Amino acid sequence: MDKGFSPVGLRVLVVDDDPTWLKILEKMLKKCSYEVTTCGLAREALRLLRERKDGYDIVISDVNMPDMDGFKLLEHVGLELDLPVIMMSVDGETKRVMKGVQHGACDYLLKPIRMKELKIIWQHVLRKKLQEVRDIEGCYEGGADWFTRNDEAHLLGGGGEDVSFGRKRKEFDFEKKLLLQDESDPSSSSSKKARVVWSFELHQKFVNAVNQIGCDHKAGPKKILDLMNVPWLTRENVASHLQKYRLYLSRLEKGKELKCYSGGVKNMDLPPKGSEFSSVHQSPGKNSYAFSGGSSDPKQLASSSVSDPSSDVHMPPKAKKTRVEFDPPISSSCAFDSLLSWSDVPDPLESKPQILYGSSFLQQQPLPSQSPYVANSAPTLMEQEMKPSYETSVNADEFLMPQDKNSTVILQDLDLSAPSAISSINVTNDTESILRSLSWELPESHHSGFIDTDLDFSWLQNEHFLANTGLQNFQLQDYSCSPSLLSELPPHLWFGNEPDEYTLMVDHGLFIS
Amino acid sequence: MNTVVAKLQRQFQDYLVSLYQQGFLDNQFTELRKLQDEGTPDFVAEVVSLFFDDCSKLINSMSRSLERPENVDFKQVDSGVHQLKGSSSSVGARRVKNVCISFKECCDVQNREGCLRCLQQVDYEYKMLKTKLQDLFNLEQQIVQAGGAIPQVNIN
Numbered sequence: 210m211d212k213g214f215s216p217v218g219l220r221v222l223v224v225d226d227d228p229t230w231l232k233i234l235e236k237m238l239k240k241c242s243y244e245v246t247t248c249g250l251a252r253e254a255l256r257l258l259r260e261r262k263d264g265y266d267i268v269i270s271d272v273n274m275p276d277m278d279g280f281k282l283l284e285h286v287g288l289e290l291d292l293p294v295i296m297m298s299v300d301g302e303t304k305r306v307m308k309g310v311q312h313g314a315c316d317y318l319l320k321p322i323r324m325k326e327l328k329i330i331w332q333h334v335l336r337k338k339l340q341e342v343r344d345i346e347g348c349y350e351g352g353a354d355w356f357t358r359n360d361e362a363h364l365l366g367g368g369g370e371d372v373s374f375g376r377k378r379k380e381f382d383f384e385k386k387l388l389l390q391d392e393s394d395p396s397s398s399s400s401k402k403a404r405v406v407w408s409f410e411l412h413q414k415f416v417n418a419v420n421q422i423g424c425d426h427k428a429g430p431k432k433i434l435d436l437m438n439v440p441w442l443t444r445e446n447v448a449s450h451l452q453k454y455r456l457y458l459s460r461l462e463k464g465k466e467l468k469c470y471s472g473g474v475k476n477m478d479l480p481p482k483g484s485e486f487s488s489v490h491q492s493p494g495k496n497s498y499a500f501s502g503g504s505s506d507p508k509q510l511a512s513s514s515v516s517d518p519s520s521d522v523h524m525p526p527k528a529k530k531t532r533v534e535f536d537p538p539i540s541s542s543c544a545f546d547s548l549l550s551w552s553d554v555p556d557p558l559e560s561k562p563q564i565l566y567g568s569s570f571l572q573q574q575p576l577p578s579q580s581p582y583v584a585n586s587a588p589t590l591m592e593q594e595m596k597p598s599y600e601t602s603v604n605a606d607e608f609l610m611p612q613d614k615n616s617t618v619i620l621q622d623l624d625l626s627a628p629s630a631i632s633s634i635n636v637t638n639d640t641e642s643i644l645r646s647l648s649w650e651l652p653e654s655h656h657s658g659f660i661d662t663d664l665d666f667s668w669l670q671n672e673h674f675l676a677n678t679g680l681q682n683f684q685l686q687d688y689s690c691s692p693s694l695l696s697e698l699p700p701h702l703w704f705g706n707e708p709d710e711y712t713l714m715v716d717h718g719l720f721i722s
Numbered sequence: 723m724n725t726v727v728a729k730l731q732r733q734f735q736d737y738l739v740s741l742y743q744q745g746f747l748d749n750q751f752t753e754l755r756k757l758q759d760e761g762t763p764d765f766v767a768e769v770v771s772l773f774f775d776d777c778s779k780l781i782n783s784m785s786r787s788l789e790r791p792e793n794v795d796f797k798q799v800d801s802g803v804h805q806l807k808g809s810s811s812s813v814g815a816r817r818v819k820n821v822c823i824s825f826k827e828c829c830d831v832q833n834r835e836g837c838l839r840c841l842q843q844v845d846y847e848y849k850m851l852k853t854k855l856q857d858l859f860n861l862e863q864q865i866v867q868a869g870g871a872i873p874q875v876n877i878n
Contacts, residue, residue: 227805229773229812236757236765273804299808321750321811 216331217242224254224270224282225297230320234269237327251277258290265292266334269318272298272305280312287313293333297322405446414439415450727870734861735873741858742877746851751814752877767859770852773813777848780806781841788837799837800829806844817847 221243225231231247238245246265248254251274258265268286272279283294296309299320309317315333318326407415418436422428430448437447741747758765784802787795807822821844828836862872 227776227809227812229769229776229809232769232772233754233757233812236762240757271808273801273808299811300804320808321753321814323753 219243219331219334220246220264220266221330222246222248222254222257222265222268224248224251224268224274224279226250226271226273226275230271230297234322234327237322237324240324241328250274251279251282254282255285258286258292262290267293267295267330269295269297269330272296272300272309280308283309283312283314291337293337295330295333405442405450407450411439411442412450415447415454419451419454727865727868730861730865730868731870731873734858734865735875737858737861738875739877741854745816745820746854748814748816749877750811754813755875770813770855773809773815774848774852776809777806777818777844780809781845781848784837784841788834788841791834794832794834794837796829796832796837800826803829810848815848815851818844818851821847 219241221238223231223234223238223245225234225247226249228249231249235245235247246257248257251270254268254270258268270279270282274282279296279298283296286292286294293315294313295316295318296314297318297320298305301319306317315337316330405411414437415433418433419428421436422432428451430444430451433451434442434444434447742751754766754769762768780802784799787798787802803822803825807819807826810816810819810822821840825837825840825844828840865872
């Protein structure tokens with residue numbers, strides 16, 4: 210008997226040209242008690258979606274469709290309807306996955322798809338709603354984003370047993386919202402400004418300006434603003450966007466690095482429970498990359514670039530067995546280390562942000578160390594960063610912040626011959642340029658890192674798919690218990706217990722029980 | 723009467739296990755069987771039937787693409803292989819899927835001869851699987867007709 214929470218009646222639209230898969234997915238989704246509509250063509254899917262704008266909660270689509278590229282469909286859905294979209298494919302090639310990221314997919318599932326993976330898709334819907342609420346409220350603070358990611362990690366930690374994380378599936382969450390309200394900026398804290406929608410074009414201008422300035426000089430918001438030449442944009446807008454962008458870039462960096470190292474760590478040693486919560490964000494002026502991506506200690510990263518990761522990351526032998534052997538060091542990590550002063554970064558394992566209610570969030574873990582992924586992704590990521598193809602949306606900016614991907618992707622049956630050790634991937638040049646760009650002056654703002662507890666969650670009750678029965682399965686946790694410490698860690702590390710339990714870290718004030 | 727059922731059940735179990743052991747099926751097939759319930763007792767049979775139809779269709783179209791040596795549409799073949807791979811992964815048709823992997827490699831290097839060989843092999847494999855599964859379903863039917871229940875088989 211499968212445990213776990215699945216909102217009843219979640220309206221899912223499945224798009225796949227493979228009739229076999231369509232039938233199977235339909236059955237699986239029905240077993241999750243979702244309301245399923247199937248569709249064999251992308252155009253048909255779009256038609257259905259447009260016909261009933263509010264008729265679906267989430268779309269799951271295969272990447273390869275005969276009449277329209279799955280990514281195009283993804284774009285359309287994201288742009289026009291702002292629905293969460295999950296991509297599926299039998300192909301797990303990193304390039305494609307990244308493409309999914311860039312086009313705004315909230316997840317990318319590898320076929321064959323497991324029940325467990327479908328059981329948690331509701332979390333994407335919830336997360337999106339949460340983000341919308343936050344946007345609307347306009348009282349978002351940069352740190353809140355941080356917390357959401359952590360909370361979501363908890364939710365999705367239960368998304369599968371350890372084994373499933375070690376399976377072929379790749380789970381990763383894509384940070385899509387770019388929040389521009391810079392609450393801590395003194396000039397804006399008093400009043401709520403109109404939100405700036407960072408459209409694709411606007412973001413392009415931003416990135417172009419940033420690139421123009423180059424990494425040699427310190428690219429500050431003022432300079433970027435000048436270059437962008439957008440009259441209505443303020444320095445504050447740019448500053449806050451810049452900070453997100455940096456975070457995003459460094460997440461990508463971490464993601465690439467961590468891909469090498471994580472690989473299925475099941476029972477990583479946990480830090481002592483007595484850790485306090487400290488503010489995640491450093492004071493301005495320091496390079497603070499102490500955000501969670503479920504990343505391990507950056508120091509570890511740096512050091513493990515030259516040594517076998519298992520010595521630094523405590524990988525139990527058991528877990529390692531299931532992983533393909535890899536040759537971890539990536540030149541980028543060395544570069545990374547040299548450019549940033551890690552001493553300023555608190556040990557992520559020890560300082561955890563306060564855990565608040567989070568919506569769906571898939572694995573924060575980076576992709577596993579399978580060399581093809583790393584080899585393919587590193588340069589690709591670099592390229593993509595420089596030429597982001599972020600989709601725009603009507604009510605929100607789609608700033609893609611790929612989270613670190615799940616560390617344990619194993620392609621089905623390991624049919625691929627074991628990849629040879631990663632030859633030194635020459636990503637140094639690209640990496641360095643990115644990294645140099647990260648040493649831009651930080652904006653004045655700093656974040657308190659707490660979600661405004663006044664967020665109105667009443668909408669939760671109104672959401673038809675949250676069945677009462679389902680809600681009872683939520684476990685309210687209090688902050689003092691150990692899971693809060695685990696926010697930094699990839700969910701599968703600390704989620705060593707019953708795989709199907711979904712525990713939510715809940716701010717009591719927010720969540721409706 | 724019971725012994726008849728028990729015997730059939732045993733037969734069924736052994737046969738199914740052998741299919742896994744011989745690499746015809748993988749874990750996905752197990753998952754499929756799990757999805758089957760009282761409401762949809764023929765679920766697995768229906769799904770594999772769809773799969774075999776799909777195989778036949780894809781193989782035919784790829785065959786056409788590979789027909790003339792001077793004018794091979796490798797793109798189309800590649801697309802077909804991809805679809806076949808996806809499809810085979812849906813039912814757990816392990817051998818078929820494995821051929822697809824080699825098939826794709828031949829496509830990538832535009833090796834027509836290699837492609838033709840793979841095509842032949844994939845054709846053989848899916849037909850073989852079809853036969854095997856047919857036998858399996860027959861056994862199932864016999865069990866049901868004899869008043870027994872289909873055993874849950876655990877494959878490790």
